[in-house]
Amino acid sequence: MSSPAIEIRGVRKAFRRRERESGAPWWRRGWKDKVALHELDLTVEPGGVTGILGPNGSGKSTLIRILGTLLTPDAGTAKVFGCDVVTDALQVRRHVNRVSVEAAFFKELSPWENMVYASRLYGNTSRQTRRRVIEILDLLGLSKDVVDQPMKQLSRGQQQKVAIARSFLTAPSLLLMDEPTTGLDPRSKKEVQAVLDTLRAEREITVLLCTHDMDEAAALCDRVLMLDGGHVLADGTPDELCARHGAGTLEDVFMQMTGKTLEADEAEEVTL
């Protein structure tokens, strides 16, 4: 396949909200645009892990949702393996899967039942699924007896691991990971990272990884994007970014890059 895994041209996304100006009477609420992404351009070649770093509200999840066909961009085009996310959404969905911060499951159903449902939606049969589920959960350090308990009885970290297992199960070629290891203990984080490595060794898979964990980004990512207020501030390999900013770690780069806009952000928060 010659087309890039992700090709984004001038994508913009804003959300309209009804807001009352401070001091205005309660009945007068005007529409306000909150821009989540400004004119974004991004090309990601197949294979490799691209990290997206940025403070809260910088537009990371918005970008992930656009690629997952869950949000339509206001302007510009986004393509996944050459398929447009708006006009060719069904084709895009065959390529992608996603892990989000909050593990979204039917809480009364067991991990097994949730996984069977997910894999049926992707056209797999349950016979193939069972073996694979156990295999992946085992790699993630989840015991077999967890598989048949209702989701709601699992801890948040365990649920998150099941969510990660689910995303691996459907064999996506583009994996969108939105803070997949948030809420996991250090050992579990390592396990997730190891499984990701194993999977990448098995077959070509492109990963877009949003994270607040700078060490994780440094360890996993071939390329890092720093996002703030819907703008790309920096783009390069972790080493390049560190060298360019004369910083020792990604965290220092992050602090330097976002520090400039921190005060402006705080001022904005106050008026909300």
Place this chain on the structure above:
Amino acid sequence: MIGVRGSEMSALFGFAERQLYVYKRYWVWEVVWLFYSIVSVLSIGFLASGLSSLGAGGGSFDLRKAQLYLLIGALLWGYLSLVFMEAAYAIAWERWEGTIEYTFMAPVRRVTHLMGICLFAIVYGLGRTFIVLLVAIAIFDIDFSHADIAGALVVLAASMAPLIGLAILTSVLPLLSPQKGEQMSFAVQGFMLLVSGVYYPLTVLPWPLELAGYASPLTYALAGMRSSLLQGATAADQLPTVAILLGMGVVLIPLGFAVFTWAERRAKRLGLLKRSG
């Protein structure tokens, strides 16, 4: 590799299987709901039995017939409203569980998704209504000797088409308004009960409501079932009713899908699929 058609079938089955898992897990609830269905149908039956002691038994008034009329209404309404709510609630429930984004992100045509849910709801609704029917027959020793069962079944089958259309139209509501959509489904359901002639002929309604009643497919489903079960109308006699029901289905199902597609696009444009960013 499974072909596109194979994977759509797999997904269709997946939706049904998921619902089955949910019912298995919530089986106590299902027992409670079944109990509730039985109780509500029985209370309508006893209401009819009680009419005589209220002085309604004299003259040309045929109490048995009135009881059967009301029981058929109660049973059918139980079935229709169950299918309707089950399908209408599917989206609301996924929003509530937080899985909606995952279902919408799956490589499945919306037709497959909604049909999977509706078909399961119909099978489930028929099963549950059958149990209630058996209980009602046992208690009220209902006389179906004048009934034409084949005619009734034909009407029941034809009523699936507009019912699916209506259910899809209602399932759109939670997509339009995350907060108020679910309650609106209940309002729609209540209105259907009012105008569709479940417990009385449409002629008793004030004309605007009567007019609404003629637009409701449930009216024709109920009238058709009654004419077969009470007056023995045959399958051939039911052809006009079947034509009306199928005709309404032909309009309502594509309309339902069109509105759903529009609502889904709108939700994706405005970021309504999920409340928290």
